[in-house]
Amino acid sequence: MKEILIKVSWLKEHTKGFVLVLTLPLILEVILSVSSVAMAIISKNLIDAAENKDKALLITYVGLFIGSIIIQLVLDGILLYIRTHNTELISNKLRENLLMRVNEKQWGKLSRYHSGDISTRMTSDIGNITSILVNTIPDIVSLAASLIASFFALLLLKPSLAMIAFILGPISLILSRLYARKLKKFNANIQNSESSCRSFLQEAIQNITIIKTFCLEQFINGEFKKLQDKKYRFVMGRGRMTIVSNSALSISYWVGYAIAFAWGAVGIFNGSETFGALTAFIQLINKVQGPFTGLAYSLPQLISSSTSIERIMELENLEKEIKLDEIADFTSVGIRFENVSFFYEENKYIVNDASLQIEEGETVALIGPSGKGKTTLIRLIMGLLKPNSGTIYVGDKEKEFQICASTRKLISYVPQGNTLFSGTIIENIRMGCEEASKDEVIEALRSACAWDFIKDLKNGIYTTIGERGIGLSEGQAQRIAIARAIIHKTPILLLDEATSALDAQTEIQVLNNIQNLDYKPTCIIITHRNTALKICDRVITLETEGIVEIGNLNYQASNEETG
Template sequence: MLWQLSRPYLGRLFAAMFFSLILSGINGAIAWAVKPALDTIFFKKSSGYLIALPVGVIILFLLRGVFTYLTSYLMGSIGAKIVKSLRQRIYDKLLALPLSYYTNTSSGSLVSRILNDVRIFQSTVAYTIRDFFVEGSTVIVLACVAIYRRWDLALLSFIVMPLILFSISKFGARMKKTSMNTIKLIAKITTILQETLQGIKIIKAFTMEMGMAERNEQALVDHYRNTMREVRITEFSSLMTEILGGIGTAIILFYGGHLVMTGQTSPGSFFSFIAAIIMMYTPLRRLSRVHNNFQQARNVIERIEDIVLIETEKEGGIQKENEGHIAFANVWFKYPSSENYALKDISLEIRPSEIAALVGYSGAGKSTLVDLLAGFWYPSKGNIFIDGVDIRDLSLRSLRKNLGLVSQDLILFDETVKANILYGRPDAKEGEVIEAAKAAYAHDFIMELPEGYETRIGERGVKLSGGQKQRITIARAILRNPNMLILDEATSFLDMESEHIVRKALEKLMEDRTTIVIAHRPSTVQKATRIFVMSQGMIIQQGNHEELISQGGLYRELYNLQFLDAEKVPKQT
């Protein structure tokens, strides 16, 4: 994945690698310069070299600063670009995933992956990979300097290298496991925060502030403890590198000092060697952190791939305008996580422009049936036909383009009124938006808002009343002008005044369209061409209102329980 994301920026990456090699060469040059500086100034007493030395040091450190900046800037820009592309790629993927994915994954966990996990990934690209190139090449250059100065001392100093690499590997394995727990715990914190913001009204209404605060505090404590485990692993890894490096340096000082005292090497060569070794241990210590950071990044990549590799909704299929002829033929369906069928042997036919109502107790399968019609799920057995074409053969985009939905779950976005209505048909002109709002009896209240159609309505339309939000969703459906319409208990939570206005808007919306109504109010049910009564995933009665009332059974029971008070109709026997 990292290679795929990096390919568009290979030019910058190779430039950063080139600058890191120059930076490593400068570090090697600093260690190399120690010998001529000591031998020429302190032993040969060269005043000219003494004057040139500070200038050379300034130039070397200036160049090191410049190339450090260039390397960091290039890797930082690559990291930012990759993260931008990755976040868009994940977002596009989320839009294309089937509904089944969202039933098994919390939204807080997904938000955490897009924000927190990708941020760790950015740090890996911008800093960890940079350190890998810079520190790794620096170690190689300094090792070459050390070997050139005294190969026997270099081999002696390298005795501790296998131990350092072994400790880095062991601590890296522990870091991978611990960092995965940290990522999951921060996802839990994100989920709690999102649930709190979405449910703040309920939390306050049920005085659950203390309980939610305790829940959040426990999640923070768990995250803190796991973070401290990461800190201990990282710092203990550095400690082991320091100890082993100190042991190696002590051995070298003892043996090297002996060589100087016996005249087998010059002080300049020895101190040049020591400078190279000491400068080498610092990048080695940083490489231990690089390894730990790579382990964290592996966890992030695995979690991101969990999304990227999931199969999307079906692409392609027949593109056609639908007339609205719907037929279910022996349809059975059960959710992937359930052993029981939610729908059992459903067979029905709805002709173009007919109004069909689905009634039944909660859990009867009404919403599941219309979810299948929208292509959110496919039947486990049986077939669904739209104008004689199996729904599996239709393009989902074509199917949904001809389908309008008005639900009791009012989904509005934190944008303007106009933008929310335009979700029905983004290319619609302003006049069409206004006409749709008028048809939904929404225009008058919209014009009373501070900025009219340009008024932002807040997250989920929080600045509007329930009736106003419902009329915006109806305007959206009118603008879409679909051939098929689903009304999922669209007036269930409205007061009588709002319900009366919305009902008029719905009646206008249903004109000349195939409409499926999940019934709540009696007027819509009575006007339905046919009513399907559902119980335990089956259709147990069907007919018009008068026929079903005369039959008795569940429909009349529901009518007496739910509709009688609203209509004030005497109970029939």
């Protein structure tokens, strides 16, 4: 029960802005249900008037009958329109909010989820939640209204029949409780296997060249089939259970129907009931039994779809990044590590009690064997990861700030690997500075030694590049990523093997240009190549000996070539 209340309050919290659009269909559903019950009474009176050859009354009831059909048609149309509108409105808003919240989470926590899993939660699970709000809840209201109106109408016409229907009805609800628990389990399994399928598919498409080069087509298809088959089994399991429970629910429905039919038939035989009454009984008993059966389907649906709420809550409950309100606008910034320790896995230190000072405007090379923790160090400076102990500061002689999400505005970063977005070159560069003029974009491209090849492209900076820089060479993509960081004009610039695909001459040229930038950023350059070390003020080595020691960050003041 407590669990249900938590989810209800989650729904309330997330639908604050939609109270009006969600209430309107509920009111219309109630009107529709009452009018359909009224139709049963009208049809009874219509048949009675026909039997009694009362022409005036007959015309009146035919008019009312047609009128209520029109009302129902119009309301059905409006409701369909509102449902479509609400589905889009609410699912878009929930998705936008979730994307925003996900972006506020700590990268370290978030990176434990597969991107395919997160996108399933954002699409399929949000779809389920929207459906609860837009379809299931209005259906429940409509059924409840229909039930109450029909029960009172039947009570007015034939109290004994109303009682029978009312006693038979709850049988379906009791059955539905058993159904709900199992359904919830099936739905959780279906959503999880949907996540696995999507994650697998996403990776298979991203790595299509590897699949082709290693001739893995059959293997990949086989693995994908296994995942899809697993999902198929869960979906069919749910299907089978639904069929069994539907049949059980239908029995109580048909029993009620048969009783009403027999009652009316016997009444007509005895002359105690009219044909009109028989029509009304059958319609009304349907409307009392129907809602019970409908509720018996909808309530478990509501409970089981709460799996989707749980999956979204799980993402929302991840730890948030710390943000400070005010970070001074520095022109020049140094970085200071104070007894910093960090590990991904307990006691497998990447840095252990490391202290280090990088001065304002200094260019530092960070070197060390692969897998020693260079990128991790950059992530710590970016505040993407939190030290397990110790503190990292950025600032100048007068003021320092502890690293957090807000200090990121002082940092530009060129990550390892291809990080371009699909779109034009200029769109990619403007991600670094939205309002940059065309001239400024070209200037940044010149500094990154990218202008020479871009100016020869048919569409220049308006050339469209594909996902992850498809259409460019790796070295070209790297230079565009560097230009994006340069135009960001921040006091710190972090380059994580950002020039690894460039020839030595171009690499030196790019790094020289960076050193000569008018805003003189403090630079950390991660590199495996010695050429770059020449232009650095200092080289910091991450130790090669596997054992982690205190002061693992062993830095050597050196302008010499090392390694």
